[in-house]
Amino acid sequence: MKILIVSDTHRKDDNLKLVIEQNLPLDMLIHLGDVEGSEYQIPQWVNPECEMQMVMGNNDFFSRLDREREIDICGHRVLLTHGHSYGVSMGPEGLAEEAKSRGCDVAMFGHTHRPFLETVKGVLLVNPGSLSYPRQEGRQPSYLLLTAQADGTLDFSQKYLRN
Numbered sequence: 001m002k003i004l005i006v007s008d009t010h011r012k013d014d015n016l017k018l019v020i021e022q023n024l025p026l027d028m029l030i031h032l033g034d035v036e037g038s039e040y041q042i043p044q045w046v047n048p049e050c051e052m053q054m055v056m057g058n059n060d061f062f063s064r065l066d067r068e069r070e071i072d073i074c075g076h077r078v079l080l081t082h083g084h085s086y087g088v089s090m091g092p093e094g095l096a097e098e099a100k101s102r103g104c105d106v107a108m109f110g111h112t113h114r115p116f117l118e119t120v121k122g123v124l125l126v127n128p129g130s131l132s133y134p135r136q137e138g139r140q141p142s143y144l145l146l147t148a149q150a151d152g153t154l155d156f157s158q159k160y161l162r163n
C-alpha cells in the first residue's frame with residue numbers, strides 16, 4: 001500500500017495539491033489535523049479508490065472530523081491524533097504512553113509542524129511536519145510517504161518540498 005501522510009495544512013493547500021499530484025495513485029491519505037475546512041475538498045484531489053483518514057486539529061473548531069482514530073495498517077494498530085491533548089509540543093512521551101496503553105504500536109501526530117520519526121517507549125511515533133507552515137530548522141515544507149506491505153513491513157520515507 002502507498003500511503004501519503006500529511007498534517008497542518010491550515011487551508012493553504014497549494015503544496016498539498018502538488019504532493020498529491022506527484023504521488024497518485026494512492027491507497028490511503030492520512031491527514032493529522034488542522035485541515036481548516038479543506039476536508040471537503042481533499043477527497044476530490046485524490047483517486048477515487050484512495051481511503052481517506054483525517055482527524056481534527058486544535059484549529060478545526062467547527063469540524064465534523066473524528067477527534068482521533070485507531071486504524072489497522074498491515075497488522076499494525078495505528079493511533080491517528082493531532083496530538084495537542086498529549087503535550088507533544090513539550091515532548092513525545094505522553095503520546096507514546098497513550099498509544100501503548102491502547103495497544104497501538106504506531107502513533108501518527110501533527111501539531112508541532114516539525115517532522116519526527118522515532119521509537120519512544122516501544123511505540124513508533126510519526127509526524128510528517130507541515131506542508132504549509134514548517135517550523136523545523138530550514139523550514140522546508142514536509143510530508144511522509146509510507147509503503148506498507150502485507151507481511152507488516154512499514155517503510156517510512158520523510159520527504160521535503162524544495163522551492
Ligand SMILES: [Mn+2]
Binds near residue numbers: 010033057111113
Ligand atoms: Mn497546526
